[in-house]
Amino acid sequence: MxxxxxxxxxxxxxxxxxxxxxxxxxxxxxxxxxxxxxxxxxxxxxxxxxxxxxxxxxxxxxxxxxxxxxxxxxxxxxxxxxxxxxxxxxxxxxxxxxxxxxxxxxxxxxxxxxxxxxxxxxPAQSQALIWYRVAATKDPKAEQLYSQLLEKKFNQQRARQISQIKLLDNLLVQSENPPAREKLPPAVSAKESSGALVGSSLIWGSFLALFLLIVAILRQLLLKKQKIYQKNTSVQTQKLSEQQQTIKKQKQQLAALFQEVKKLQHQVQSNKKTATTTTSQKLELACALFGYHPKQIPDMKQIKLRYKQLSKLYHPDLKGSDDEMKRLNQSLKIILAHVKQ
Incomplete structure (x- = not known):
């Protein structure tokens, strides 16, 4: 074949x-x-x-x-x-x-x-994800570890973004509300404090200039952080959009596969004079739903792994329906019964 x-x-x-x-x-x-x-x-x-x-x-x-x-x-x-x-x-x-x-x-x-x-x-976390994903094709435990670590990585990334946003907000508040200058003590005598007043004015002028410079630097850092955050947000939005497109394409392929299954069911019903479907025909329909050929059915471990993947698409809680889930469960029973023979 x-x-x-x-x-x-x-x-x-x-x-x-x-x-x-x-x-x-x-x-x-x-x-x-x-x-x-x-x-x-x-x-x-x-x-x-x-x-x-x-x-x-x-x-x-x-x-x-x-x-x-x-x-x-x-x-x-x-x-x-x-x-x-x-x-x-x-x-x-x-x-x-x-x-x-x-x-x-x-x-x-x-x-x-x-x-x-x-x-x-x-990093070590990314390497762990790679090895879990490699092993997940043959071991359900590795698949579970891969999902858990992937969720942990997402939560860590989200926590870092929230921390950066809070830091930017604090810097913005500090730059918009500078500390008030302390008032100079009143002069006791113009003649006695004229020299001190001039020196004090120079010192405060230097402090003011330094403060304005710090504010300017902080504002530049804030703008830079905002640009980085916007860029990261844009990249993440783009990745999310690409993932949504991929999911949409996969659903289209599954819908096409479902149409092929329905067409096959119609052909079987039209070719038979009675409503009774033979065991071989039921097996062909079940294999079509799972994406297998009746003469090339894998072992029970691979069948159950495929069933878990399809459950994520057909389950009523995941935008599927009760009829689709019942059809999937019935197909699993037929294939497992055939393998056990």
Missing amino acids: KFTTTFSLLILTFSVGASDFETLKSLAIGRDSQAQYQLGQMYQRGEGVEQDEAQAFYWIEQAAENGNTQAQAEVAEAYLTGKGTPQDNEQAIYWLTLLATNGHLSAQIRLGQLFEHQSAGL
Whole structure:
């Protein structure tokens, strides 16, 4: 089956038409990593479709998430160079580390070069996130540790921002409300204190000039801090927007997958004269929902991990619905029953 899919993709490479593109996209929606990688290449080169770096990166990253090593290497390089996505050394090192731990020689050399030139110097917390994320694909405990540390990092970053805002507010209040000058004692005699008055005026004048200089410096620092804060806020807003776009695209892909499932259900119902669905047909529908092929079902550990991921999308408390969650639970029972046979 895998050889047949790969052979069909090679044919599509040399003759890309509208129907071929839709076929390839349908395979990509069905979580075929080779089809996802090929679709990303088409968007990247503008073959049969308008060139789009963002779409190219999205599909290549999907292929990487599904275990395509060539796609994983390209995603790592994209994060290093900022091609099709904002530059992010931490993400790049994660993908290179994943490849390196699986024996990918080029990734091992690339990691060595990054650390040698100190361009990959990451704090301990970021390194822990990378290793937890690598292990999370095979261990639920590592997935839980990754989520906890990610939440801790977000809270620390938020606390630092709040502290900076308070510091800026204090500096602004101090610059707008300078301390009042003390009144000079009244002169006892003009003749006796004329010299002292002149000296005192010079001293107070110097203090006033120094105070105004300090105020000016503090104001400049305040403006600089405000610009830095605005820049950081803008960057975070941009990242949040990109994450929202990514989630939106994923939901679109899931919606398309759901439509394919509904179409398959309709075909099954129209081809059968009775309302009874055979066991093999139920298994095909369940596998379609999970993104598996009935002849290529993974072990129970991978099935349960996939179920957790889909629950985050179909659960009623997470913008899903009761019907979708019931369908997911029923599909899980069918697949597990088949695996236990």
